[in-house]
Amino acid sequence: xxRQRHEVLAKTMLQTTAFFSIAAVLLIIVFVFCEGLxxxxxxxxxxxxxxxxxxPMQGQFGIWPMLVGSVxxxxxxxxxxxxxxxxxxxxxxxxxxxxxxxxxxxxVELLAGIPSVIYGFFGLMILVPLLRELFGGTGFSLLAGSxxxxxxxxxxxxxxxxxxxxxxxxxxxxxSLALGATHWQTVYxxxxxxxxxxxxxxxxxxxxxxxxxxxxxxxxxxNVPIVPDSILAPxxxxxxxxxxxxxxxxxxxxxxxxxxxxxxxxxxxxxTGLANLVRWKGAKH
Amino acid sequence: MLIAPKYxxxxxLSLLLLVWGAVAIFAPGSNSAKKAQFIAFTAAGSTSVQPxxxxxxxxxxxxxxxIRINVQxxxxxxxxxxxxxxxxxxxxxxxxxxxxxxxxxxxxxAYDGIAVVVxxxxxxxxxxxxxxxxxxxxxxxxWSQVGGPDAAINVINRxxxxxxRSAFEEIVLNGKNFVEDAIIQGSTGSVKTSVAMDPNAxxxxxxxxxxxxxxxxxxxxxxxxxxxxxxKTYPIARPFILMAKAKPTGAVAEFLAWLESDExxxxxxxxxxxxxx
Numbered sequence: 001x002x003r004q005r006h007e008v009l010a011k012t013m014l015q016t017t018a019f020f021s022i023a024a025v026l027l028i029i030v031f032v033f034c035e036g037l038x039x040x041x042x043x044x045x046x047x048x049x050x051x052x053x054x055x056p057m058q059g060q061f062g063i064w065p066m067l068v069g070s071v072x073x074x075x076x077x078x079x080x081x082x083x084x085x086x087x088x089x090x091x092x093x094x095x096x097x098x099x100x101x102x103x104x105x106x107x108v109e110l111l112a113g114i115p116s117v118i119y120g121f122f123g124l125m126i127l128v129p130l131l132r133e134l135f136g137g138t139g140f141s142l143l144a145g146s147x148x149x150x151x152x153x154x155x156x157x158x159x160x161x162x163x164x165x166x167x168x169x170x171x172x173x174x175x176s177l178a179l180g181a182t183h184w185q186t187v188y189x190x191x192x193x194x195x196x197x198x199x200x201x202x203x204x205x206x207x208x209x210x211x212x213x214x215x216x217x218x219x220x221x222x223n224v225p226i227v228p229d230s231i232l233a234p235x236x237x238x239x240x241x242x243x244x245x246x247x248x249x250x251x252x253x254x255x256x257x258x259x260x261x262x263x264x265x266x267x268x269x270x271x272t273g274l275a276n277l278v279r280w281k282g283a284k285h
Numbered sequence: 286m287l288i289a290p291k292y293x294x295x296x297x298l299s300l301l302l303l304v305w306g307a308v309a310i311f312a313p314g315s316n317s318a319k320k321a322q323f324i325a326f327t328a329a330g331s332t333s334v335q336p337x338x339x340x341x342x343x344x345x346x347x348x349x350x351x352i353r354i355n356v357q358x359x360x361x362x363x364x365x366x367x368x369x370x371x372x373x374x375x376x377x378x379x380x381x382x383x384x385x386x387x388x389x390x391x392x393x394x395a396y397d398g399i400a401v402v403v404x405x406x407x408x409x410x411x412x413x414x415x416x417x418x419x420x421x422x423x424x425x426x427x428w429s430q431v432g433g434p435d436a437a438i439n440v441i442n443r444x445x446x447x448x449x450r451s452a453f454e455e456i457v458l459n460g461k462n463f464v465e466d467a468i469i470q471g472s473t474g475s476v477k478t479s480v481a482m483d484p485n486a487x488x489x490x491x492x493x494x495x496x497x498x499x500x501x502x503x504x505x506x507x508x509x510x511x512x513x514x515x516x517k518t519y520p521i522a523r524p525f526i527l528m529a530k531a532k533p534t535g536a537v538a539e540f541l542a543w544l545e546s547d548e549x550x551x552x553x554x555x556x557x558x559x560x561x562x
Contacts, residue, residue, distance in 0.1 A: 055462075056445045124475075129482055138439045138483065140468050223444070223469035234468055244471040248446035250332070250358065 032265065036258030043256065049263060054225040054236075056245065056253040063260055065225045069142075069235035070211055070267065072228065073221070076146025077153055077210040082203055084150070085157025089202075092158075093165040094187055112155035120219030123148045128220055135232050140222030143231045148216055153206035160205055164198020165191060197279050204275040211268060214239040238264040324536045325353035330364015330377030333448040334394070334525045337556050338377060341549055345540060352536060365389070368528045374537050376528045379452065389528040392541055395558035398492035398522040399453050400509040402477070402499040404484045409433040411503040414520050418457050420487060423464030428485065440467035441479045441488035449473070453489050456521050489521075493557030511559045525558065 040048055043061045051062020088108060092101050123144055132139030168191050176186040192199070214237075222234025223244055236244075242257045242264075249257055328338050335358045342354035359367070361378035365386045368376025382391065401417055403409065409431055412420075419425040420438055429435045442463055443450035454463065470476045476488040481498040488499075492509055495501055501509050504520055513519035533541060543549055550560045 054445075057451070124478060125482065132483065137437075138468055138486075140479075218471060219475065223471070224466055225469075226466060234466070236469070244444045244469065245446050247471070248444075248448065250446075253446060 029265070032258055032261045035255060036260075036262045039252055039255035039259040040262065042252060043259075048256075048259060052227065054241070056249070056256060059252070061252075061256045061259075063238065063241065063263060065227045066236050066238045066241045066260065067263065067267065068227050069221075070237040070239070070264070072142055073145050073149065073217065073235060073237055074207055074210045074271075076142060076231070077149035078203060078207060080146055080150025081153040081157055081206055081210075085154050085202065085206065086161050086199060088154070088158045089161035089165055089199075090187060090192075093162050094183070094191070108155050108158050111151065116152065116213060116216040117219075119148050119152055120216035123216060123220035131232070137232055138222060138234065140220060140234045141232045142221065142228050142235045145217055145221040145235065145237075146231070148220060149210045149213060152213060152216065153209050156209055157202045157206045160202035161195070161199045164195040164202065167198065168194040200275060200279045204272055204279070207271060207275065208268065211237075211264075211271065212239060214243045218244050238267070323351055323353045325355065326374040326537050326540075327355040327357065327367075327372075328375040328377055328527070329357040329359055329367040329373035331361040331379040331525070332358040333379040333397070333452065334364075334377040334527075336448075337394075337525065337553070337558065338527075340556070341544065341552055342540075344548070344552060345543055352540070354540065365528065368530055371530050374529060374533065378526045378528065379523055380455065380526075381524060382526065382528070389530065390532045392527040392529075392544075393561050394525040394527055394544060395553045395560050396514045396522050396524055397452060397557075398509060398511075398514040398519060398559055399449060399456075399489050400492050400495055401487065401489050401502045401504065401521070402480050402495070403487050403502060404480060405497075405500045406484055407433065407500060409502070410500070411506055413505050414457065417504065418459060418461065421453075421463055421467075422458055422461040426464075436485045439483055439486040440464050441476050441486050442467040442469050443476065443489075444469050444471050449489065449491050452523055453521065456523060491557040492559065493554070514559045515561060522559075 039061065043051075048061055048063060049067065050064050051060070052064050053060045053062045054065065088104065092105060096104065127144050127147060128139035128141075130139070131137075131141060131144055172190050172194055173186055176190045177183070181189065217237055218240040221236065221240065223236045223240055224234040225236045225241070226233075228235045238260055241260050245253070246257055328342070335356055339356045342356055346352055346354060357373070361380050364373075364376035364378050365382065366376075367373035368389050369386075376389070379397065382389065401412070407428075409428060412431060416425065416431050420431070421440060421442070423440075425431060426438055427435065428438055440463075443453075468479065470479055470488075473490045473494045476490055477494065477496075477499055480486045480488045490499075492511070492514070495509070503509075507513050507519045509519055509521075514522045527541070527544075529537070532538075545562075550562075553560050
């Protein structure tokens with residue numbers, strides 16, 4: 001009888017914790033929408049999202065440059081982080097001897113433990129001056145942000161891809177090798193296609209990290225609210241827009257920053273939705 | 286339960302603490318029972334002055350439990366209006382009063398000075414206010430146009446809403462807009478770091494945060510020092526003014542007197558302002 005009571009107690013407690021996590025998410029969403037919707041109504045959804053000029057002090061609220069900035073930066077980070085991350089994963093799962101695995105994996109995983117402000121500081125002190133020396137301009141750029149974010153998403157992409165590759169049944173590999181394929185041919189033609197949906201999941205997770213990253217980004221991208229015309233141009237992201245101006249914003253300006261948050265929410269929904277669609281289609285074949 | 290018996294007292298203790306905490310938070314405080322007589326007054330106006338007066342008021346109220354000071358924003362002009370109509374006991378402005386606004390009793394709280402900074406290796410060390418206006422509005426874009434080397438000027442600006450930015454805009458830009466593609470940094474510290482890292486950068490920071498990382502420019506041959514700001518020879522500065530309809534008396538006057546104390550002056554200095562004396 002006592003045992004039964006404990007069972008019920010444990011179940012209730014677990015349910016409560018689950019309820020609190022869901023409540024937290026809902027509360028945040030409701031809060032952001034409540035704070036941001038007045039600005040969307042005032043400015044108009046279309047002129048807010050597609051407006052090219054952000055001058056809050058003059059009452060101009062257009063976040064198109066930031067939307068473009070966020071998308072470009074995320075693509076840039078994926079372009080740099082994914083080849084390296086997946087490459088690392090293949091090496092660890094297929095080619096590297098145990099000794100090497102024991103060195104490489106913790107080293108890359110350590111990257112995940114470095115606070116983003118440290119990445120930003122590194123970018124500001126090393127990468128930005130380096131880019132300035134090499135290419136001229138200010139150095140604060142889409143390229144700087146992409147490079148740093150690419151490194152930041154490496155551990156996520158690598159660990160998830162490695163799991164996906166290791167999850168491919170051994171029999172696939174054996175069959176391929178038995179047919180006379182080399183190890184690399186087997187990896188390229190059999191294992192990677194079989195692990196495709198897991199690798200796409202890795203990319204989606206990396207993307208989520210990249211689009212939400214704020215601190216490192218505002219330190220190295222220059223935060224100029226203009227649509228960039230090259231990878232060496234400075235950009236401002238949606239998260240950066242909120243973080244950099246929240247301190248002093250009041251009234252409509254503050255609401256517009258919350259509205260930026262709403263658009264960021266939607267962008268993340270759309271991007272993860274698209275990625276899931278690709279993954280789902282991939283899984284069907 | 287799966288908890289070892291030796292932990293049971295611990296769990297009991299933490300539950301007890303939780304309950305005690307909840308009671309402490311939600312129960313009405315015992316000291317609110319004796320209703321004290323509050324003297325309340327309002328300060329309203331400039332959003333640049335607002336945070337500093339808020340801070341001062343908090344410090345003052347902590348020592349004077351019977352005083353309630355409400356600090357509101359609204360802008361310098363509405364602060365003048367509030368003082369004129371008496372809707373607020375104190376108006377706050379972050380600029381000199383215009384001729385049309387005179388006739389109020391004025392109290393200068395402090396001066397707010399902004400320094401224009403460049404990389405320590407920059408050969409330019411003196412600019413006119415007009416040259417600075419042209420650099421920050423984008424009309425001058427090369428250091429050679431102001432006597433420096435042939436290199437593009439990298440302008441570092443603050444984010445919209447920053448008090449330093451709006452002060453700089455008001456005093457220097459004469460109604461022009463900032464150059465559009467200037468790098469934006471979100472704090473005085475990151476402006477300083479950006480300028481310290483880039484030989485061709487120019488930026489502006491509040492006077493109190495100056496150090497050897499960057500080189501401070503002379504403006505029209507006047508150095509950015511506290512003395513030059515309080516004797517009004519350094520141009521990029523503005524007064525923080527409190528005003529009232531007539532010379533205040535009673536609690537308001539006591540608060541104003543406290544604003545001249547060492548304790549208040551210390552807070553002003555910590556916030557990067559230049560005290561009057």
